[in-house]
Amino acid sequence: MALRPVMVNVKALDAAEVGRFWAQALDWSAYGAGETTYVGPAGGLVWPDPVVLGIDVVPVPEPKSASKNRVHLDLATTSAAHQDELIARLKTLGATPADVGQGDVPWTVLADPEGNEFCVLEPREIYRDTGPVAAVVVDCADPRAMARFWGEATDWTVHEVADDHASLRSAKGTGPYLEFLRTPDPKTVPDRLHLDLLPYPGDDKAAEVARLRTLGAADLDVGQGDVPWTCLTDPEGHEFCVLAH
Structure with a gap:
C-alpha cells in the first residue's frame, strides 16, 4: 500500500484570483471546481494528473500571516534568458519581490498576489524535465526523518538524503521533486500550502490513514x-490531507 501526492492545496482569500495567477504563471489552465479553483495543465481537466502535481486553491477567511510559509514552490527555468523573462512576466501578473533573508543568491524570491513566497530558480540540470514546477519545498528541522516518513507514506522514491537536505520524486521519474530543507525557524502557524494524497484505486483509505x-x-x-x-x-x-476517490 502507498499513497500518491496528487496536488498542492493553497489557501487564499480570493481563490479565483490566486488560481488565475498560478494558471498564467505556469501556462496552465484554471478550472472551477465548486468553491475551489483547480490549476492544471492546459488541454482539459485531467485529475489526478499522471505526471504533474496540480494546484487546488481553496478559499479561507483568514489572510496569510506575516510569517514566511514553511512550504513553497520552486519554479524551473531552462536558461538565464528564460529566468529573466519569467520573472518579468510574473511581476506583470501581480507577483512582488520577497525578502526571506536569502541574500545574494542566483534564484529570485517572489510572492504571489496574497503573499505566498515562491522561487524562480536559475537553470539547473536536475530540473530539466520536471515541467514548470521544479519542486515543492518544505522547511523542517530534520530532513532525514522527513525523508523516512514521506518515503514510507507515499510511493515516491527517495533520491538524496543529507543532514541539511533530502529529496523525493515519483518513481516514474516525472514531475516535480518533494524537497526538505533544514531551517532553524520553528513552525508557529498552520501551513498556507500543503500536499493532498490519494490512495490508488482498490486501496482502502481507512487502512492507509491507519498506516500513516x-x-x-x-x-x-x-x-x-x-x-x-x-x-x-x-x-x-506539517498539515496534509488524504483524499477519497
Whole structure:
C-alpha cells in the first residue's frame, strides 16, 4: 500500500484570483471546481494528473500571516534568458519581490498576489524535465526523518538524503521533486500550502490513514467537520490531507 501526492492545496482569500495567477504563471489552465479553483495543465481537466502535481486553491477567511510559509514552490527555468523573462512576466501578473533573508543568491524570491513566497530558480540540470514546477519545498528541522516518513507514506522514491537536505520524486521519474530543507525557524502557524494524497484505486483509505498513524502522523482537526477527506500532520506538524476517490 502507498499513497500518491496528487496536488498542492493553497489557501487564499480570493481563490479565483490566486488560481488565475498560478494558471498564467505556469501556462496552465484554471478550472472551477465548486468553491475551489483547480490549476492544471492546459488541454482539459485531467485529475489526478499522471505526471504533474496540480494546484487546488481553496478559499479561507483568514489572510496569510506575516510569517514566511514553511512550504513553497520552486519554479524551473531552462536558461538565464528564460529566468529573466519569467520573472518579468510574473511581476506583470501581480507577483512582488520577497525578502526571506536569502541574500545574494542566483534564484529570485517572489510572492504571489496574497503573499505566498515562491522561487524562480536559475537553470539547473536536475530540473530539466520536471515541467514548470521544479519542486515543492518544505522547511523542517530534520530532513532525514522527513525523508523516512514521506518515503514510507507515499510511493515516491527517495533520491538524496543529507543532514541539511533530502529529496523525493515519483518513481516514474516525472514531475516535480518533494524537497526538505533544514531551517532553524520553528513552525508557529498552520501551513498556507500543503500536499493532498490519494490512495490508488482498490486501496482502502481507512487502512492507509491507519498506516500513516503508525508511521508518526497525527490526526488534525481544523473544523473540517464531516468530510470525505482526512486531515493529518506529519511528524514535524506539517498539515496534509488524504483524499477519497
